[in-house]
Amino acid sequence: MHPARMTLPALAALLTLAPRAIAQPGHEYTLDDGTGNFTIGPSQFDANMTWLNAFTAVPEGQIMTHVRVSFGDIADNDGNVGPDQITVAILSDPNNDADPADAVLLTTASGQWVDLASNEFIEIPVPPVMVSGGFFVAVEMDVIQRANPARMDPQDPTLGMNSWLFYNPESRLHDLGGSKFILRMGESPFVGAWMVRATARACLADTAPEPGVLDVFDLFAYLELFNAGSAGADITSDGVLDIFDVFGFLDAFNAGCP
Numbered sequence: 738m739h740p741a742r743m744t745l746p747a748l749a750a751l752l753t754l755a756p757r758a759i760a761q762p763g764h765e766y767t768l769d770d771g772t773g774n775f776t777i778g779p780s781q782f783d784a785n786m787t788w789l790n791a792f793t794a795v796p797e798g799q800i801m802t803h804v805r806v807s808f809g810d811i812a813d814n815d816g817n818v819g820p821d822q823i824t825v826a827i828l829s830d831p832n833n834d835a836d837p838a839d840a841v842l843l844t845t846a847s848g849q850w851v852d853l854a855s856n857e858f859i860e861i862p863v864p865p866v867m868v869s870g871g872f873f874v875a876v877e878m879d880v881i882q883r884a885n886p887a888r889m890d891p892q893d894p895t896l897g898m899n900s901w902l903f904y905n906p907e908s909r910l911h912d913l914g915g916s917k918f919i920l921r922m923g924e925s926p927f928v929g930a931w932m933v934r935a936t937a938r939a940c941l942a943d944t945a946p947e948p949g950v951l952d953v954f955d956l957f958a959y960l961e962l963f964n965a966g967s968a969g970a971d972i973t974s975d976g977v978l979d980i981f982d983v984f985g986f987l988d989a990f991n992a993g994c995p
Contacts, residue, residue: 763938764798766790766874768899768930769807769890773855776809776885777902777927783819784904787913788887789828789875790933791835791899794868798937801827801866802969804846805858806876807932809885811850819881821850825861826910827935830871835899837873838914845910846968850878850886858934862962862969864976865941874935877910889922889929896930897923940994941972942986951990959986 904918962970972985
């Protein structure tokens with residue numbers, strides 16, 4: 738994304754002054770307890786690997802803004818290093834059955850693998866997208882054999898029914914049900930939940946770090962995202978930051994929060 742820069746006076750000049758409602762606090766979706774005991778990857782072949790968790794949306798967290806991931810290693814046993822580029826994605830669950838065979842891709846963002854401790858996460862902003870009912874949070878990357886990038890928490894085996902693993906020759910985020918290899922972790926030898934999380938907010942315009950009344954700090958926060966070229970400023974979710982994203986933010990700001 739290569740946006741034109743936007744100044745606060747220009748942004749404020751487009752606003753309609755109106756009372757601002759109190760926004761609900763944000764929400765973090767997680768299955769893990771922060772303890773990653775082991776990692777998983779393809780043992781005998783290179784693969785495009787997707788691992789994801791199923792969640793159910795709550796009112797205080799319907800606008801997805803970030804995906805958080807804890808990683809294992811992208812190198813094999815001999816020290817050969819695989820690709821470090823990742824894609825994170827939000828997908829809807831049309832049947833609300835926690836089965837991604839018919840998942841519909843809503844939004845994606847790119848990031849880079851980072852060498853982390855077992856309880857640390859990287860955070861990747863995604864173009865804001867609204868979810869309701871069931872949805873999935875996915876991580877995808879090309880992985881060399883005997884590398885183990887997907888970190889898992891096995892503390893509560895029942896949560897593995899909401900975690901899935903896919904291997905393919907290439908990306909299939911648009912059709913996970915057609916994957917070459919599909920494994921539900923709760924029915925596998927590796928029972929547990931992926932350390933893949935998502936953060937969300939209740940109101941599209943409530944961009945300030947501390948949720949609350951919509952005010953100038955939300956304008957500052959959106960301006961910073963926009964000028965940095967962040968996916969979090971891509972209100973229209975079209976992969977380009979432009980005036981239409983600004984208009985979208987202003988519409989949400991003037992509408993206030995639930």
